[in-house]
Amino acid sequence: MKEILRAAFVIARRDFTAIIYSKAFIFFLLGPFFPVLVGIAAGSLGGQIAREAAQPVVGLAMTQSDSRKMIEARESLSVNMGENYFTKIKIVGDAAQDDGKNPQDYLKKKEDNLSVVVTGTLAKPIVTGTKGSVNRESAGIELLAAYGLNPGAIKLPEAEADIVAETANSDKQLRTVTAQGGQILVFFLTMLLAGMVLSNLVEEKSNKIIEILAASIPMESVFLGKLFAMLGMALLGILVWTTIGGIGMQVTQGLPNFPTPAVGWPVFITLCFTYFIMAYLMLGALFLGIGAMAATVREVQTISMPVTMAQLINFFFASYALTKTGQPVEQFAAIFPFSSPFAMIGRAALEPTLWHHAVAIIGQLFFAILLLRLGVWMFKRNVMKSGNAGRIKDAGKRKLFGLISVNG
Template sequence: MSAPAKLIRQTLTIARRDFTATVMTPMFLLFLLAPLLFIGFGLMGSLGAMTVGQGAEGKEKIYAIATPDDAARLLAADARVRPAVATDRGLPPLATIAPAADPAAQARALLSNPDIDVPSVLYGPLDRPQLIHANPASTTVKYLAVLAEQAQRDRRTGLSGAPLSRPTFTRVARDSTSLGEKSAAGTFAVVTLFVVTLMLAGQAVGTMAEERSNKVIEVLAAAVPLESVFLGKLIGMFGVAILFLAFWVAVGINVGALIPPDLAQGLSGIAPAIGFPGFALLYILYFTLAYMLLGSVFLTVGAQASTPREIQMLSLPITIFQMAMFGFALAAIGRPDSWIATAAELFPFSSPFAMAGRAATSAAIWPHVAALAWQLLWVAITISVGARLFRRGVLQSAGPKWKWFKRG
């Protein structure tokens, strides 16, 4: 058997051993169902937010203290202007009341009403309206100012409030993907890639520590090159990650029919520039290389730990490192032609995330070919460096250390 074939066989043997040892345990079932905990916490948070929102619904209003004629003009202007304002801003409804003896004191009393949330109040004549508000960056007070201006214009021109035009709205499909859709697809790619690698790549930290504790690593190092051990463990853990993702993709496909139509329509607008088939292929390749790159780093760092306490201490730096790569890639999507994007695409450990985002925003193919080769080279470099560090620092079998000088 040739040397390369023997090396491949040894690597696959280590991978099969780690894959079987991880999957054929009851703990793997808990690991497989771990996202249910995140989903459960998310649902609980959503239910709590919905409850708070429903409790506050109908208890927020903006007030206008005006005479009956001015109140009618304000309500007519509100009926025309409000549909043009985005509904996601949460603009509260407008209520009008007749002025009392002291409108200023009446407005302040409304603003301080403990039974209802009043962000802003208008009082006084419409040509010189007085507006009070509590929030320094209030948008409702600006909306009341616009209503007063529109009502005053209607009064001077003698308009009755009836519409003067009948617009026709026609939706036309775009011939190309919009910039917003490309950015949304890029952000979606980076975020999902980060979440998946955060959940799965970190599992490689504790694999070598377990082998060190039961002295199995010494037997493996005597029979198999350490490079094969490292690569085999990475391939075995990657097989576990693929099994994990396949399970949840199958669940997601079956649950996809339960997505609300509005949400499904919003997701359909996410379109990568390179096309869905090419984007899916590149996404899989970049996930593979991101897992291999980060997994090899975590395997190298975790191989230096000998106790569970040391592994726990390494969890925080590992998470910070992943968050830094995530932020670097997001910055590259926000500024695609800047030096930040170039640096994120060239730095090997952020390159898979940044290039996945580039696949969504740019249709060029050749940068991905170069990036995949570049990342694959760094996978080999990281594995080689990790094996050398483990051989020298843990097994102490790297031979005599080089000295700065020799004694006479």
């Protein structure tokens, strides 16, 4: 076992060094920022356009004095009730000058973007519009009209603030948001990073390096070393992305305020990090087995697609089980290896019990080892049976050490 781990460390160091000193690794680090920046820009622009296009306006077609009183009432009440409490209002007509004009004529002007038109008087306002718009705006219009008639009759009391540390809102329903955020983050990182294991193994199979390695050291060491090298690369990428993201949030003051998980933030972040490693090891070991069966990149893509879709189903299954804590469906999601990391992240956010996580992590680690051994067995059965590897053992050792010396 000691020799296997030492050889695995050699392979891991060789692959890790070759990856991080390549030009492709720089583009790999920059890759996730482009869709994020495009998404933020598109979301901001789309939201701005939607807000400007869909923002309703209440048109006032009363007498000039009544319309001004309505606007003054809105300005006064907005100080206490908030600017967004009342819909934006504007004067679109004058009842004294537009006598006999139909309110629908104002609504037809698309440039005003009117939802309703108010006519009549402050004592008896008439709201014209669709049923939904009238029902939505009537209460606010009535309040403004009443305040416009007699501002002194409506006096809003000032509420005294009494701050508490926790309320009933910081329970399971709110913590579900934190759980979903952790699940999505771990799933996204796992699927983004685990796929690199496939291409690395297929490349070395095509240029016969894998045969040299197989003739020199146990295949268990080769697979384990490659898996650890890719894990190290993934952790380095996460460190860079987290650092840049943290700096960006501090500069923009955009740090999201998620509800505190049941186990507390330090433990929750530690568990999310641990479950990412477990999910990566399991999926990476599975991808190594797939790479052992495939001879070309096209075969890798064909075989890995069902695995990717299955992992997506596991994620959705764990997300569905999030609200079923303690029920059989949630327990199965926590036990089933491929959905277990995501289900246990949800449990960490909702339940304070910790020993469940120790059992789950140990089980996931053993399953990752099982998948790795299965991948080694498949490689020996499908690739090494050709016979070349066994006849070049001595030459393979010399070439291996030559490769190690060249790569550092």
